Amino acid sequence: MKITFRIVGLLIIMNSVLLYMHYSQLADASGSSEKLSRYVQEIEVINRADAIFITHHFHNLDEGRYEIIYPAESRKHACFLETESSCIRMNENATAILEGEHSRQSISYEIPISGTLESRKLFKEPFAKLRNAKPDSTILHVTDESGIGGMWISGLPLVGTKKMDMVDYSMFKGNGTVSDLYWQRKVYPEAYRGDRLSIFADSIDADVAEQLNGDLKDLNTRHISVVLDPEGKPLQSSRFIITQLKATELSDLVLERGVRSMYAISEREQLVASLVTSISIDTPTGTKEAKAVFESMKGSLTEEQYEILQSRLTEKYGEHIDASILDELIGEVAGWKTSFVQKNTEGSYPFVLEDTRTVYMNGEAQEDVQVIIMDKQTLYPASKLLSRNGYDVSANESSIYIESEEEKFRFSLRDPFYVLNEKRYELREKPYAFIGNEYYFAEDALRRIFHLSIQKNEDTIVVKSLLGGELK
Structure with a gap:
């Protein structure tokens, strides 16, 4: 009973101070955030042996309707009657906050824990969200009643911790949202605390930490946390990093993680x-x-x-x-248009722009002929375009062969020249490029060497042969 009273007293004191600071800052902010369906959240987490129990308070809600998105693994969704009005806008099954004037509403839910917490545990996206709305800031309380000890990381700045008989308490507060929650048994002290970066380690080079914090500040990122654990398995979340790297090796990793805190970028991307x-x-x-x-x-x-x-x-x-x-x-x-980034997620691909106009031959649209621009040159896929102009197109390690009944071309893949019907022609530069397992020929070469007429307007590219006969 004494333990309970001490916890309640500690929560009341710390929470009162932080909420006063929190809402004072909000009052000074511009009103633009309210128009963008912004809100403030306070989350209370109690860790027990079989589950984490969450009470989630949404503050500064506008009068519109909000759909509540619960974590996939959550259960026992309910309204939490913190005050007389904290459930007044909640629908019957606590899945939506209805239109109304009361700006503070609360819910509760739990996330089951399978097995026992041993060395570490990542709770992936354990907190509810409001659809089409984002939190300006978050206060997070974590109370551990299981006696496991260890340390908790959320990515938000750590306000403080308190260890008592059978109960450990941590409080975090910062801008933006909290996506994941992490626990590990091995405890590291907070070796560095900056505006945008906290580093938990046995020791840290202050100059390196200051430089990283300054870089994040220049980028205007959210706060992130880094745990330097030489023995721990590397892990990354949107706002924290567990790594075996040394402080001097952190720059790229920290900056990228900081950028992830600014944008919603999938871990797969x-x-x-x-x-x-x-x-x-x-x-x-x-x-x-x-x-x-x-x-x-x-x-x-x-x-x-x-x-x-x-x-x-x-x-x-x-x-x-x-x-x-x-x-x-x-x-x-x-x-x-370009698919440059998408193509490079699959393999190495040059910077190519895509002409979205439709290519026509003999009055028919050639939907599979993609015209591209690379290094300020317009290029056409040789096998598709020239094969429909009566040529057979093939290649080996040294040459490209483009042949019809009257013309037999061989383009060297090593030097800038080609052979037409056994007569060699020198070139200033190669008229082709190998892109995505396909040879493309430059527009100028198609006109000059293969005698094609290429006419363009706003929506179409019309290709015709100047040698007579129809394109096939």
Whole structure:
């Protein structure tokens, strides 16, 4: 009983101070966030042997309707009657907050725990959300009643911890949301605490930590937490990192994780996270392959286009970003469609823009003929375009063969020349490119060497032969 009174007293004191600071800051903020369906949340977690029990308070709700999205593994969803009005807007099965004036509503639910917590545990997305709304800030209380000890990490700044008989308590508070919750038995002290970064380790180089914190601050990321555990298995969540790396090796990893805190980027979208980070800080980051993709993209855009891309990306702050969305942004600033990022998630692919106009031959649309732009050259797929003009197209390790009854071309893959009917012609540069397991020929070469007429308008590209006869 004494333990219970001490916990309640501690919660009341700490919570009163933090809530006063929290709502004072909110009162000073502009009213724009309310129009964007923003809210403030406070989450109370109690860890017991068989489950974590969660009480979730939503503050500063507007008068609109909110659908509640519960965690997939949660159970026993219910309204939590904290005050007389904390359930007044809740529907019967606690799946939605209905239209109304009361700005604070509360729910409760639990997440079952299978087995016993041994060395560590990641609770993946254990907290409820409101559809089409985002929290401006979060206060998180974690009370452990199981006696397991250890440390809890959420990615939010740690306000403080208190260890008592049979009960451990931790409080976190910060901007934005909390996505995951992590526990491990081995405890590390908070070796560094900055505005945007906390590092838990036996020791840390202060200069390195300050530099990382400054970089995150320049990016305007959310706060993230890093646990330097030489013996722990590496783990990454949207707002925290468990790593065996040394502090001096953390830069790329921390910056990328910071960027992930700014955007909703899936853990599967590793290349996207690296590219967004590289664009944001204007420095190649990530793997060797990711750095090469960034350099290829940046080198293919003008300085003005690249700056616009950086600006457009900033405008996406807080939104979902994946390979297709990043391609859309790049395509918008470049003036053409592109699948560059999507293709590079599957393998190495050059920076290519896509002409969306439909190619017509003999009055028929050639839907499978994709015209592309690379290095300011317009290119056409040789096997599709030329085979429909009466040629057979093949290739080996040294040459491309393009042959009809009258013309037999051999293009060298080693030097810039071609042979037509046994007569050699020198070229200033190779008229073809090998892209995605297919040879493409430049538009100028198709006109000059193969005597094709290529006429373009706003919606179509019409290809005709100048040698007489119809394209096949």
